Amino acid sequence: MKKHLLAGAFVLAVMVLCSTAPAHAQGVDIFAGYSFSTNNQNFGLAGEEVTCEFIDFCEGFGNSGSFNSGGLHGYNVAAVFNLNKHIGIEANFAGHNGSNDVYKEVESSTTFKATQTTDSYLIVFGPKFTQQVGNVELFGHALVGINSVHAGFHLNQNECDEEEDDCSIGGHGTGFATVVGGGVDWWHGRWGLRLLEVDFTHGDPSITFQPADEPNFNFTSPSSSNNISLSAGLIFHLGGMKK
Helix, strand or coil, rough: HHHHHHHHHHHHHHCCCHHHCCCCCCCEEEEEEEEEEEEEECCCCCCCHHHHHHHHHHHHCCCCCEEEEEEEEEEEEEEEEEEECEEEEEEEEEEEEEEEEEEEEEEECCCEEEEEEEEEECCCCCEEEEEEEECCCEEEEEEEEEEEEEEEEEECCCHHHHHCCCCEEEEEEEEEEEEEEEEEEEEEEEEEEEEEEEEEEEEEEEEEECCCCCCCEEEEEEECCCEEEEEEEEEEECCCCCC
């Protein structure tokens, strides 16, 4: 449900920006493509007694509460309203999803494993700066907005059987986000390719966790993430001729 609300907010923002774009704007650039993101997340769980009670694998991380669990795959969609040939206003929506083993230990014939699932969504806005050289366009942008994260942890079945519990916990939250980066586009008339976009993203949502076996209990944890995302895909130009 929250994902649909985020997508709706993005579409609404695009419509508002279209209606307020100045008459001398140089058209609209649309990007849609694949995106990969690292998944470095700190849930601020260090020192929290409740954490070790419901996520007892926390000792495997030295109570740091910090998880580096591989990468996430997803998508990136953006619309840029060009004020002139060098400056535009960008609205950007990205989603990354994945599941990774964040801890694994084998003792005798027993495998102890903890799995993290992450769904992260970004809606950000801000200025985009471009410099065109022939058919190649170099760009950079600095964007701010919101980051919505759904995170979950699950212990492997062997450990759950021993404790006779549902060894999983999940949570979600929304917070402030920033995106700074740039890339290279190649244009052929009104369409082209985004050869590469590299962004540094930071988010700090507060996530409310709900243990599966404690329906009447939840707790909120501060979190922060610092990730690198790589994107590539198709670009289209609407409006006046691309110059």
